[in-house]
Amino acid sequence: MKQEKSQTLEAMIIFIVIIAWLIGAITYMQAPDIVPIHWNLEGNPDNFAPKGIGIFLLPLINTGLYVFLFFIPMIDPNNQQLQGSMKTLQWIRLGTHGLLAIIMGWTSLSILESTIVKPEWIFAIVALFLAFLGKVMVNVKQNYFVGIRTPWTLSNEVVWDDTHRFAAPLWLYSGILMTVVISLLTMSGFTAKIILPMFLVWVFTIVIIPIAYSFKRFKEQKNQ
Numbered sequence: 001m002k003q004e005k006s007q008t009l010e011a012m013i014i015f016i017v018i019i020a021w022l023i024g025a026i027t028y029m030q031a032p033d034i035v036p037i038h039w040n041l042e043g044n045p046d047n048f049a050p051k052g053i054g055i056f057l058l059p060l061i062n063t064g065l066y067v068f069l070f071f072i073p074m075i076d077p078n079n080q081q082l083q084g085s086m087k088t089l090q091w092i093r094l095g096t097h098g099l100l101a102i103i104m105g106w107t108s109l110s111i112l113e114s115t116i117v118k119p120e121w122i123f124a125i126v127a128l129f130l131a132f133l134g135k136v137m138v139n140v141k142q143n144y145f146v147g148i149r150t151p152w153t154l155s156n157e158v159v160w161d162d163t164h165r166f167a168a169p170l171w172l173y174s175g176i177l178m179t180v181v182i183s184l185l186t187m188s189g190f191t192a193k194i195i196l197p198m199f200l201v202w203v204f205t206i207v208i209i210p211i212a213y214s215f216k217r218f219k220e221q222k223n224q
Helices: 009-030 049-077 079-115 118-137 151-155 155-185 192-222
Strands: 033-039 046-050
Touching: 009 049, 009 079, 009 151, 033 049, 033 079, 046 192, 049 151, 049 155, 118 155, 118 192, 151 155, 151 192
Parallel strands: none
Antiparallel strands: 033 046
């Protein structure tokens, strides 16, 4: 069954992409000729570029991503299936563009105010983003571009659906928990060097568990 796109969601996505360009334009007018484009785990810049590249790279990526994700339903071989996830895909796009816009605003503020970027808070934002994906991805239909794409989910629609129903709460609740934990550790004075290993272990865990589950469900389906 086809899921109709939401014009409101599409307008919000376009608005976020435009906002990223506006942030870039404002930053460009006030920034020095050379700006930081990378920060170390202490939050200090360790790589630089001309401001035209450093400031507008993220808006370009955001715009390119908009075009790519917008046309996915047209180029996916499973086009009919994906038509049943149009609004879900819009929510995923909204979250992705929002994440990039937040990072854009954060780095622009660092450029203009010479403030130190706190990687710890970036980890918390990414954890919250993955929790958001967990909330919305449960309804995504089988396709080749978006979702948990393993050999077993792509070859069996039942395995695809079961894997996403299994992984969605795992990502949602663990993502919220990780956001809270990182925030508390950051406010307690723990640095990114301490938080990063924990964050990476968590990301690895929520990725590998659904992959293992999809293999298990595929074997079960095959033996029925």
